[in-house]
Amino acid sequence: MTDPKWKKRLNFTQSNSLHLSNLTMADTGSYSAHMTTETSVTLSSYTLRVFERLPRPRVTVDSIIYEKGTCNATFRCSVEEGGENIIYGWTPVGPGTVVSWVGSFLSDSWSLSDLDWTYTCTVRNPVSNSSSTLILPGQLCAGSKATEGTYCPVKWIFLGKGLLLLVFLGVLGTWHIQTQVLSKPLRSNSD
Structure with a gap:
């Protein structure tokens, strides 16, 4: 065993099956196992997928x-x-x-x-x-x-935002026109 994180979580059964315990989502991934017996050496690759219990939808x-x-x-x-x-x-x-x-x-x-x-x-x-x-x-x-x-909630949200934008632009336009009119000097008719 080369990875110390598996030391207490991995066991071999009497039939040479691998037993993993306390799995988390972080354990998902690809692994390889190198098993040596008196008569053979076997290298196997595995993909481990971990699933969580689903909460109420x-x-x-x-x-x-x-x-x-x-x-x-x-x-x-x-x-x-x-x-x-x-x-x-x-x-x-x-x-x-x-x-x-x-x-x-x-x-x-x-x-x-x-x-x-x-x-x-x-x-x-x-x-x-x-x-x-x-x-x-x-x-x-x-x-x-x-x-x-x-x-339709989505439609009403967009409609509300659009109306708010129109009101804002109207107020901004009115303010701009008023500031332009007030900033011009008054001319008298005698000129």
Whole structure:
């Protein structure tokens, strides 16, 4: 054993298998093992991949659009930790429940007369899986029934910034014109 960091974490079993303990994400990488017995010398290369247990995923609303009796919503599922190789899936809880491993986004449409659907987001990697609490699109869409139109947070943020910029430019232009007028000397009509 040449690397001292493995001294207390690496053991060989009776069947000459290698047993590693107390692994961390920092241990991920390529390794080579040189094993010598009375009759042979073997050099093997390995790639070690370490996976973390996944925390409960967080679901956020990306957009909700309500038009002509239909609610279209996009949800985003994410985990703060867990490394790479995370697979995202959405499970509708209702008629014909099937897990759909379609990615971290779920976009769907609901008729306002049929808002009883619920969803969960499930994340998985080779060592664990975890699910979100129930997502109730019906409650979000029902809230948008009062005012027909579009609700999209990203659009409203850009629209607000644009209006703020226009107001700022208007104030700046007015100030510039006033300072130019006030800085010119007055001429009398007798000249």
